[in-house]
Amino acid sequence: xxxxxxxxxxxxLPALVLLxxxxxxxxxxxxxxxxxxxxxSGFVGVRNYGTVFSDPGTLTAIKNNAVWVVVAPSITxxxxxxxxxxxERVRWGTAFKxxxxxxxxxxxxxxxxxxxxxxxxxxxxxxxxxxxAGVHDVFSPSSxxxxxxxxxxxxxxxxxxxxxxxxxxxxxxTPALLPLVGIPETNLPSTAQQAAAPRGGGSGVTGTxxxxxxxxxxxxxxxxxxxxxxxxxxxxxxxxxxxxVASARTAADGTFTLPATAAGARLxxxxxxxxxxxxxxxxxxxxxxxxxxxxxxxxxxxGFAMVLIAAGLAGVPRELLEAARVDGAGEWQIFRxxxxxxxxxVLVVVLVTLMINVLKIFDLVYIIAPGATQNNAMVLAxxxxxxxxxxxxxxxxxxxxSVLLLLLVLPVMVFNIRRxxxxxxx
Amino acid sequence: xxxxxxxxxxxxxxxxxSRAGGGLLRVALxxxxxxxxxxxxxxxxxxxxxxxxxxxxxWWRVLTAPSQLTFANFRALLGNSAITHSLLNTLYITVxxxxxVVVIGALAGYAFAWLDFRGRDWWFLTVxxxxxxxxxxxxxxxxxxxxxxxxFGSITGVVLFHTAFGLPFAIFLLRNFFAEIPRELLEAARLDGAGEVRIFSTVVLPLGGPAIASLGIFQFLWVWNDxxxxxxxxxxxxxxxxxxxxxxxxxxxxxxxxxxxxxFVSMVIPLVVFFAFQRQFVSGVMAGxxx
Numbered sequence: 001x002x003x004x005x006x007x008x009x010x011x012x013l014p015a016l017v018l019l020x021x022x023x024x025x026x027x028x029x030x031x032x033x034x035x036x037x038x039x040x041s042g043f044v045g046v047r048n049y050g051t052v053f054s055d056p057g058t059l060t061a062i063k064n065n066a067v068w069v070v071v072a073p074s075i076t077x078x079x080x081x082x083x084x085x086x087x088e089r090v091r092w093g094t095a096f097k098x099x100x101x102x103x104x105x106x107x108x109x110x111x112x113x114x115x116x117x118x119x120x121x122x123x124x125x126x127x128x129x130x131x132x133a134g135v136h137d138v139f140s141p142s143s144x145x146x147x148x149x150x151x152x153x154x155x156x157x158x159x160x161x162x163x164x165x166x167x168x169x170x171x172x173x174t175p176a177l178l179p180l181v182g183i184p185e186t187n188l189p190s191t192a193q194q195a196a197a198p199r200g201g202g203s204g205v206t207g208t209x210x211x212x213x214x215x216x217x218x219x220x221x222x223x224x225x226x227x228x229x230x231x232x233x234x235x236x237x238x239x240x241x242x243x244x245v246a247s248a249r250t251a252a253d254g255t256f257t258l259p260a261t262a263a264g265a266r267l268x269x270x271x272x273x274x275x276x277x278x279x280x281x282x283x284x285x286x287x288x289x290x291x292x293x294x295x296x297x298x299x300x301x302x303g304f305a306m307v308l309i310a311a312g313l314a315g316v317p318r319e320l321l322e323a324a325r326v327d328g329a330g331e332w333q334i335f336r337x338x339x340x341x342x343x344x345x346v347l348v349v350v351l352v353t354l355m356i357n358v359l360k361i362f363d364l365v366y367i368i369a370p371g372a373t374q375n376n377a378m379v380l381a382x383x384x385x386x387x388x389x390x391x392x393x394x395x396x397x398x399x400x401x402s403v404l405l406l407l408l409v410l411p412v413m414v415f416n417i418r419r420x421x422x423x424x425x426x
Numbered sequence: 427x428x429x430x431x432x433x434x435x436x437x438x439x440x441x442x443x444s445r446a447g448g449g450l451l452r453v454a455l456x457x458x459x460x461x462x463x464x465x466x467x468x469x470x471x472x473x474x475x476x477x478x479x480x481x482x483x484x485w486w487r488v489l490t491a492p493s494q495l496t497f498a499n500f501r502a503l504l505g506n507s508a509i510t511h512s513l514l515n516t517l518y519i520t521v522x523x524x525x526x527v528v529v530i531g532a533l534a535g536y537a538f539a540w541l542d543f544r545g546r547d548w549w550f551l552t553v554x555x556x557x558x559x560x561x562x563x564x565x566x567x568x569x570x571x572x573x574x575x576x577x578f579g580s581i582t583g584v585v586l587f588h589t590a591f592g593l594p595f596a597i598f599l600l601r602n603f604f605a606e607i608p609r610e611l612l613e614a615a616r617l618d619g620a621g622e623v624r625i626f627s628t629v630v631l632p633l634g635g636p637a638i639a640s641l642g643i644f645q646f647l648w649v650w651n652d653x654x655x656x657x658x659x660x661x662x663x664x665x666x667x668x669x670x671x672x673x674x675x676x677x678x679x680x681x682x683x684x685x686x687x688x689x690f691v692s693m694v695i696p697l698v699v700f701f702a703f704q705r706q707f708v709s710g711v712m713a714g715x716x717x
Binding site: 007008011015016019021023024025026083086087090098101102107108112118124125126127130304307308311356359360362366367371384385388390398399401402406413416417420421 | 589653
């Protein structure tokens with residue numbers, strides 16, 4: 001029974017009006033607009049497309065988009081597959097899936113802020129660098145007083161490898177005063193004590209290493225004034241003829257005592273006292289910014305891949321797997337030869353969905369990439385936004401970028417239409 | 427490859443779990459889950475620390491110094507009228523954009539599933555084609571269009587844009603679901619003399635409940651979480667929370683006491699919706715693959 005025309009029109013009209021005005025018409029408009037100049041008044045032919053493919057900024061964006069489209073979907077899908085396989089039939093697999101899937105529910109803005117925090121450079125603040133610094137410190141402990149240097153005029157001069165050595169030789173009974181500066185007072189441990197003059201006497205060589213800076217001013221250079229703190233834990237070596245003959249560490253008040261054998265040697269503060277602490281990986285620097293943002297994306301979308309693949313996995317016939325096992329196939333073989341091929345359609349859907357999604361990536365890049373490296377992280381959707389709205393005012397090039405994005409999803413569009421047509425003929 | 431004996435456990439995971447390596451699998455999964463949770467936990471704990479603590483050390487410090495925990499940031503945030511205003515805007519944008527997509531999508535979905543009119547298949551294939559059209563193609567033209575009719579910068583404009591771009595998926599999902607309704611049910615209603623509008627509202631809509639729920643939740647989260655569309659079509663008065671926070675990101679570093687709780691507040695509703703309606707959300711997401 002053919003429905004009366006106006007009945008059908010009534011049901012379809014709101015949808016068709018909105019789709020026509022805000023989706024279909026804009027496609028035509030953008031295509032035409034991309035052939036005009038920045039102000040939209042002069043026809044320039046394909047020059048805007050020439051700009052897209054020659055401007056270094058957009059070229060970086062195209063290159064980064066290519067990296068995104070290749071890397072992000074494959075890693076996300078691979079992780080999704082691993083998670084789906086691992087959690088199948090694990091009793092609390094659902095809880096695991098919930099945790100991994102959860103980031104899907106939040107905005108890319110929130111995810112962006114979350115990962116700005118994760119990627120903070122300072123290992124004291126960013127959890128990614130804190131983890132790496134933790135591992136790093138196990139192998140090369142960072143020094144206690146990075147950046148410290150002798151007070152100018154003191155009896156210490158730079159020696160090999162960033163160490164400092166006294167010009168005069170140490171004598172038992174004459175305390176060696178080794179004043180340092182260049183450490184912010186706030187960086188001292190809270191247990192730092194008032195520096196003390198070393199106790200003379202005995203046969204050993206004594207001395208003090210202290211921060212020769214008096215908060216509030218009024219300190220005399222090279223003299224231990226009240227209020228100046230001793231530097232605890234500094235290594236002091238006695239060196240004679242290039243060989244270390246004795247070594248000691250300073251106490252909380254900065255004093256140290258070397259055995260009598262140190263008499264006549266020069267005192268050296270080895271470089272290990274001053275080596276800069278581990279600064280952390282520059283996640284959002286020029287080279288790593290795109291991989292880092294891709295990491296945030298994988299965190300968000302692995303759950304999506306996992307859930308779809310798990311649904312596909314549930315459809316794999318058990319008898320087939322059993323049969324293969326009876327035939328003596330190993331688990332890895334079964335996975336490679338049976339499970340993955342049977343999952344292939346699902347894997348393709350996941351990959352294609354993620355590719356389309358990644359092609360339009362915008363929020364994550366805009367939020368996570370700091371101003372300094374935004375150009376290194378540039379992607380097409382962000383370039384479009386910046387060119388046409390945020391600052392730039394060239395809607396001609398912006399339109400060309402948008403048409404380029406549309407062209408890139410065209411194959412999927414055609415594929416979808418064909419698939420539905422085939423299904424409907426059946 | 428060695429031969430494996432047949433067991434009742436039939437999957438790789440189950441077999442791993444049943445061996446000595448089972449403990450290993452369990453530990454691996456727990457580690458992965460913690461790893462996945464950590465960024466979000468970091469955000470939450472950061473939002474619960476004062477700005478001085480945030481500047482001095484990482485959020486994990488709070489685990490050994492729980493006295494750092496404070497609701498001061500949240501109190502300040504919710505006392506900030508710009509933020510609460512933008513939260514309300516998010517609501518004013520999301521609810522209409524969701525309702526409109528569901529209603530208009532259901533009407534069209536019904537027409538494509540059960541009404542017989544000229545060019546039906548052709549129209550439907552056009553809608554399928556629109557599924558993957560990137561929003562970027564429409565930003566410049568629609569900004570101009572909205573400017574011409576005077577709704578650029580308004581909540582109305584943002585809602586209409588979201589509705590239009592939500593429609594292809596809505597129509598696609600609902601048509602497929604409605605088409606599965608047994609023909610006899612509709613025929614019976616027609617024999618009873620019901621018109622198309624009656625059939626739509628008394629037969630199709632109630633039966634379409636699950637699909638409508640999936641669509642509604644999917645669209646709700648989609649719009650709630652959007653930043654790009656609002657960045658362009660809203661102005662400072664109609665901007666949702668995502669845009670309000672985005673403007674803070676430029677000074678990232680010294681305003682984490684605003685950004686962290688702000689991001690968390692913006693996540694609360696989506697997370698509640700997500701946990702309350704996981705099943706519908708998952709089926710919406712699955713149906714939305716290749717969007």
